Amino acid sequence: MEPEEGPESKQPGLPAGVLDPVAQKKHAAMLDRLANLHQSRLEQSAARSAAAAASPAFESVSAFLDRFAESRRSVEAELQRCRALAADLASAPRLKPELEKVATSIADLDRLVAENSYFLPSYEVRSSLKAISVLKEALETASAELLPRKKFSFRNKTSKKDPGFLVKQIEETSKAATEKPDLPAVRDSPGFRNKEGSVFIKQFTVSEEGEGDFTLSDLNACEIYLKGRLRSLFIHRLTNCKVFAGPVLGSVLIEEVKDCLFVLASHQIRIHHARATDFYLRLRSRPIIEDCNGVRFAPYRLSYEGLEEELRDCGLGEETGNWAHVDDFKWLRAVQSPNWNVIPEEELMDTINASDIKEQIL
Structure with a gap:
């Protein structure tokens, strides 16, 4: 009895070592199965990496x-x-x-x-x-x-390494106390303070980014342009002001503003005691408001040469839509807080182009 021929047996007319069509088909199917198995393993590995x-x-x-x-x-x-x-x-x-x-x-x-x-x-x-x-x-x-003889105050001197914080540092617990606690002074960070009817334009350079804390304080009827990247921005006691700023790597902290306009991009923003103020924002997280009334929100509307690259470098290159999802920490009901609204489309301002605005302080 002759042995059965294997898959590599020759057929008449085929050179030695060449598979017949049936064997070739089986071989190709085996390779497909191996490839699918390998792909499955790769996908499982990727899933585990994503989970990690x-x-x-x-x-x-x-x-x-x-x-x-x-x-x-x-x-x-x-x-x-x-x-x-x-x-x-x-x-x-x-x-x-x-x-x-x-x-x-x-x-x-x-x-x-x-x-x-x-x-x-x-x-x-x-x-x-x-x-x-x-x-x-x-x-x-x-x-x-x-210390009963002298009421304690948070007016401690801040160091250069500690730019301070713009939220109120203490709330009165005594019914007899009538003095409001002061906000901590951010005296050691650069900034614009105590001005009225002025225009400020500041271009931040790469060398300044390491020091990048900046303060806007006690301004009235001022217009401020901050171009370049910042580490953090502190804003308090502004009235009837307009603030246009490039990307902030960390936080924007705002306290006591009224009748203002802010165009800001940052990883997060906290707003305290704001009244009748519009915010055009790009954020990595939801904006947080407390003790605010009549504040409105819309997407970021600022442009200048190099801004898009700065936004990407700061992780703010994409529009997240977080500007429209505001967390009001003083409103705990399931329905939306009445303290904020989205700016109607017909009332949106045009994008501000600050490319030709040069650094100046007027």
């Missing part, structure tokens, strides 16, 4: 909460030390500086929340701000008890 890449977001939130809890415990321990100092007459002269250190620690904690709120869930932001409010009340109570 997504996990740091949760880990980042966890890391933030751990750091926040540790800092909060540190502030509480500092307050306990202050009370211990008050009981020791020999240590009494050190009490006021120690309380000021506590105030600085609380301000740092507040800033930590602001700088990271762009990726935190809204619930965690609200919980963190509530915890900070409790610490501020505890400090105010301790100050009133331990």
Whole structure:
């Protein structure tokens, strides 16, 4: 009995070593199966990599909460030390500086929340701000008890490494207290302050970006153009002003503005005590408002030479639509807050082209 011929057997007319058509078809099918199996493995590997890449977001939130809890415990321990100092007459002269250190620690904690709120869930932001409010009340109570002759103030001198923070640092807890706490001064950062009816145009260079904190404070009827990248922007007490700014790598913090127009691009923005003001924004996170009324929002409308590249470099190259999803921390109902609206299309301003505007201060 002759052995059966294998797939490589010759057929009449075919050269030696050449597969017949049936064998070629089977061979091709086998290669297809191997290729599909390899592709499937690649897709599974990519899925696992994507899952691994997504996990740091949760880990980042966890890391933030751990750091926040540790800092909060540190502030509480500092307050306990202050009370211990008050009981020791020999240590009494050190009490006021120690309380000021506590105030600085609380301000740092507040800033930590602001700088990271762009990726935190809204619930965690609200919980963190509530915890900070409790610490501020505890400090105010301790100050009133331990320094009764002179009301404690947050007017501590800030260092150059700490540009300060534009939210209110403490709220009065005593019914008899009538003095409003001052906002922390951002005196050590460059900026425009205490002007009326002026035009400011500032071009930020690459060398300035490392120092990139900038402040606009106590301005009335002014027009401000900030071209180039900034690290953070602090704005407080502006009336009837227009502010046009390039990308901000971190946060924009706004306090006490009225009848103003802002065109801003940043990773996150917090707005406190704004009245009758329009915001044209591009953001990586939702804008946060508190104690605001009559504020309106629309997409970013600014252009100048090099702006698109700056936006891309800062992770702001794409329009996210976050400008239309405002979180009002003082409005907890399911329906939209009445304190803000989207600017109607027929009322939108034209894009401002600042390409030909040169640096000047008038």
